[in-house]
Each structure stands twice: as C-alpha cells, then as structure tokens.
Amino acid sequence: MKRFSKYTVIIGSLLIAAFAMSSCKDFLDPEQQVDVTEDQLFDDWYEYRSVAMGLYGIQQKLVEQLVILGELRGDLLQVTENANVDMVEVYNFNISKDNKYASPTNFFKLISATNNLISVLEANHPEVLDPKSPVTNYDRLYGEVLCMRAWAYFNAVRIYGKIPFIHESLTTIDEIDGYINSSGTYVDSVDIVFDIDGYHNDTIINNQIELEKQYFDQSLVIDYFTNELETKIKAVGVNHAIENNDRTWEITVWNEYALDALLGHMYLTDGNLHEAAQRFRKIMWLNTEDYRYQLDESFAGMQWRNIFTGIDPKEHIYTIWFNKSNFQQHDLQRIFDIREPNEYMLMPTRQAILNWETEWRNVRINNNTSQPWKTRLVYKGFPGDWYRGFALGSYLYWKDGTYVDPNEVINMLFLKSENDYRSADVIMEDADTVVWKYSINKGTFDQDANFIVYRAAGIHLLAAEVYTWYVFEQSGLIRPFTSNAVNIVNDGTNYSVSSNREQMGVRGRVGLGNGYDKIQVANIVYRHDPFTNEVIGYDDYTGDFLAKQRYLENEIIEERARELAFEGERFYDLMRVAKRRGEPSYLAEKVSKKFSGAKRDEIYNLLLNEQNWYINYFE
Secondary structure, X not given: OOOHHHHHHHHHHHOOOOOOOOOOOOOOOOOOOOXXXXXXXXXXXXXXXXXXXXXXXXXXXXXXXXXXXXXXXXXXXXXXXXXXXXXXXXXXOOOOOOOOOOOOHHHHHHHHHHHHHHHHHHHHOHHHHOOOOOOOHHHHHHHHHHHHHHHHHHHHHHHHOEEEOOOOOOOOHHHHHHHHOOOOEEEEEEEEEOOOOOOOOOOOEEEEEEEEOOEEEHHHHHHHHHHHHHHHOOOOOOOOHHHHOOHHHHHOOXXXXXXXXXXXXXXXXXXXXXXXXHHHHHHHOOOOOOOOOOOOHHHOHHHHHHHHOOOOOOOEEEEEOOEHHHOEOOOHHHHHXXXXXXXXXXXXXXXXXXXXXXXXXXXXXXXOOOOHHXXXXXXXXXXXXXOOOOOOOOEEEEEOOEEOOHHHHHHHHHHHHOOOHHHHHHHHOOOEEEEOOOOOOOOOOOOOOOEEEEEXXXXXXHHHHHHHHOEEEEOOEEEEOHHHHHHHHHOOOOOOOOOOOOOOOOOHHHOOOOHHHOOXXXXXEEEEOOOOOOEEEEEEOOOOHHHHHHHHHHHXXXXXXXXXXXXXXXXXXXXXXXXXXXXHHHHHHHHHOOOOHHHHHHHHHHHOOHHHHOOOOOO
8 A cells, every 4th residue: 555655765765864954065866775764754854855955966867968958959069979879869850769868767756756745745744735824944845846846847848848747646756657658547556645734643545546647738837837836835945044154055946036937937938928027027126135136247257157167146046056075966077078088079069159259349330321231330349259158158169188268269250350261270270169168167077067047147038038029008008128128138227227236238248238239129230241240231120010029039049049058948949939930940940050961951841840849758
C-alpha cells in the first residue's frame, strides 16, 4: 500500500544531512541514496529546507540541456569538429530519442520531487493552503517549490511541444515512467488523504486512483500554472540573509521577483501582453528596494562582464548557483572553452559575431528628411559592441595559445571599415572564436560558472517587446506605447524623473544609447554597410505604423542576441516572434543562415513546419 513512507524513495535520495543555515551553499546531491524513513523526516524546519535544497540540486542538472537546446537550435551557435554525436543531431534537427539532450528524465525527476514536497507541505502544514493564515517560512518554501514545478513544465513544453501532465499523487520516477508508458489509463496504487488538520493519526481515506494520461500543450501549461501561481502562493523565498547576512542567498532560490519574471515570461509567450506588462512593471518600476533592477552604471562599460563573475541583487533575479569547492559543477565550460583539457565543441556563428562587430558608436550623419536619398555619413564612428562582445565578454578570439588582444580586434575592424580586408585577415589568420561567458575569470578546471535564469536586462528587453505591441486607453482613445519600448532599450528615460539613480538603459550602459547610436523608430530608417557604415539606402515607414512596430521588434530581438547570447533563450525568442507574426519563415530564415549550400535550403524548408521546432519525444 502506498503511504507517505514511500517518499523515502525520492526524499531519501535528496536528504543527506541537516541543512546548516550558517554554512555556505551546500546544495545536496540528489544522486546519493540514503535510507531515511518517514518518522525521521520533517521533525523540524531545517529538514524541510534540506529536502528543498535537494530539489535545487536536481535543477542544476538541467542547465547543460537548457543551454544546448535553447542555443544550438538557434542562429548564434554552431558545432565544431570536436562536437559529440548528440550535439550534431541537435544542430541538424534530426534528434533521436536516445539523444541525451532530448531526454525528459531530469524534468520528470524535478516534477516528481516537487510533487512530493508539495504533498508533504500540504499534509503536514495545511496552513499553506489558507490565504488568511499568517505567512510563515513554510508558505515561502511552498511558493519556491510551486515556482520550480511551473518552471520545469514551462521549459519542457517549449522543448517538446507537449508534455504529459504528472498528477500530484505520482511522486517517484518509477510511477511517472509507469504512467507515461501506460496505454492510456494508469492505476495509481493508493492515495492517502489526510484529514484537514494534517496529523498522521487522523482518519485517512484510501483511494485507488485511475489516471487518464493527459498531454498539455504550451497554451494549456501556461494557463494551468499561471493560475496556480497566481492563486496558491502567499509568499516566495525563504529569507536566509536574516541569519547569514548574505543577500546572494535570496537570488539563488525562487523569490518574489523571480515569480514575477516567470509569470511575465509565460504571459508574454502566450500573447497576454497586459498581464506580462503588470508582472514586468513589478520588477522594474514598482519595487522600492533602492530602485533595484533598474539599469544604472553598476554594470556599465567594462563592468558588464562582471554580471557573470558573481551574484549581485542589482542585476540578478534568479540564478542557479554552482561552486567547485562544493562539487557543484556543470559541463558548459568544457563544451565552450578552447583551453585544454576543455573540448571546444561549440562556437559562435558568424552571425553572432557580426551582431557585435557591426554595431557603431558616436556616429554622425547629415540627415535630409525631405530628400532621404541625399543623406550622407559625416562621421562613421567606432566599430564594435566592445563591452558585450570581444573585450573578454561574450566571446573572444583565440590564437597561438592565448586570446587576441581586444585592441587588435578593434584595429581589425577599423581596417575592414577602410576596405583593407587583406590586412584585417592577417591579424585574424588562424584565430578561433570562443564563447567566453562561462569562462570569465575561471581556471581551466573550474566548470562552475553560475547559470542565470532571469536578470534585469533580460526582463527589460522582454518588457520592451511587450510595449512594442501594447496599447492602452486614454481619454477614449486607444494609444500605442512603443515610445516606452524605445526608451527601455536605449537610455532608461522611461523611468520617473524622481528616480534617485541615473538610468542608462540596456544599450546605454554599454555606450550605445545616445544620438544616432540609439535604436530609432522614425518615418525614414537608414540602412548602412555593416563594415564601412556608409549609408546605402533607406526604408520609408511613413504612414505605416505596423511596419514601424515590426522594425522595432526586430531590433529588440537582435538586442537580446547581443545582451543574452548563449544564455539559453535564443531559439525560444525566435519561436515567440514567429508565432506572434504567424510567419514560420522568420525563424526558418534566421536559423538556416548558419548553414551553407543545399543544407541551408534543407533546414529552411524543414523549419517552415512548426512541428519541427519541437523534439517530438511523446509521439
């Protein structure tokens, strides 16, 4: 008979020690099998917290899979000759069921583990279900686990297109396997329903459950879990800083801002712009914590790269923490880094590099709005998005056993701007391009860069995407809010003038938010040669507001590529825009561009079918 003691199957694999709040982040190893019986569990708060840390340990194991599937299927990453077979399959969109990146196992492990702890909390602490009861740490922990489960479903459905809904009574991997492999109806053994006060010695009702196998598509996942998060959570995130005086703790567990980020992300993905805007506003504008998550000089210029070397509450919203001293590591550095013993299996695409290297700063033009064909470049400016690009930021050039000095890269770009490609090629001869985000300030054996799930700039850009299409009523008129989107991206002037912090915007903090360097939405938008910056044409959007919106959306999505490259979201950004427009060709064209010859046509035609955007694991 299935009793709560069956939780030893999963909780025993999570709980390896009582969790000491004063210690460093000793995430628990979910692989260890420790025989712990029910009467030894949940005697005090720290045992609950220890089990929750085990859930974060499972979440760590999803990081590599999320990056590979979210980036290698996009347009910014490609395989090298060192790539393994599974990576090559992902790259070519011919993924087999035994491909390790296709496996939903770690998603199911996380879902079953969260089901388990949710059931225990609801049984032992039914006050978590009472919205009128005072908020306790059990409520905050309950909120963390609900967020983690919703996040698991949301990511899984973006990968697979549909995902089996795992009933809360299924709390072990064996049960989930049985359910998924059933012909249609799965008979769960016995469900124990405790009386309302949750004590074990109360009367219990034994119910045999017949579960009909259900698959949730993206819309249903978002509808179900946004409703659950909106209605069942009283609070999110245990405040460990009270005891250990370490504010980074609140960022490495699900918290109130992370809840808003997740909800806003889901609402935007589903096309609910109003609700997405409300959630992003709570992060960007409505918090009073010293204007937290506004973009100021904290990570401006060369400081931008420091986003990836630590955890800071001015930028990080939710980050999955790693540390080699605690044996918390992943394989991303091994996959990207060219230094031995790393394997350099994936590298940036040419398009990814051009996204940074064809940006220009301090540009001046003689703008003739009445006769735009007469507009001329006065000063071409300086080429390259230095801070986010080759200045040891998102990527670098590697040659002769070391990185190429960024000044040499700038010299190469200036030579190209003078059409001196021969000299430029000499500088870069035999140089490789290397993804560097997971290697900044890391030794070759570290393998422990943190993985950022949500950060301020990413939310600002999602909000800008919302406001590109968002409309509101004012004095009986329907008005667009595209100006808000432009300001968010460029210079932060969307913020109230009463703000005590100097706002810079996403582009502004890397020196691209002023003058002609800004993203501009006007009647006339000029086209420039990417290497010389000469004006080579223009687009006339006069009287075509929809065309202006689409242009702005294009610019925002490419800004996300420069700001968030290799962080796991690129393919889903392209999916979201293609779906909103009803144009699969938008995604197909961008992704296929990294291939050549007949392969480019093959991938383009394949991706015109939206079904091929997903790993059809459950067919």
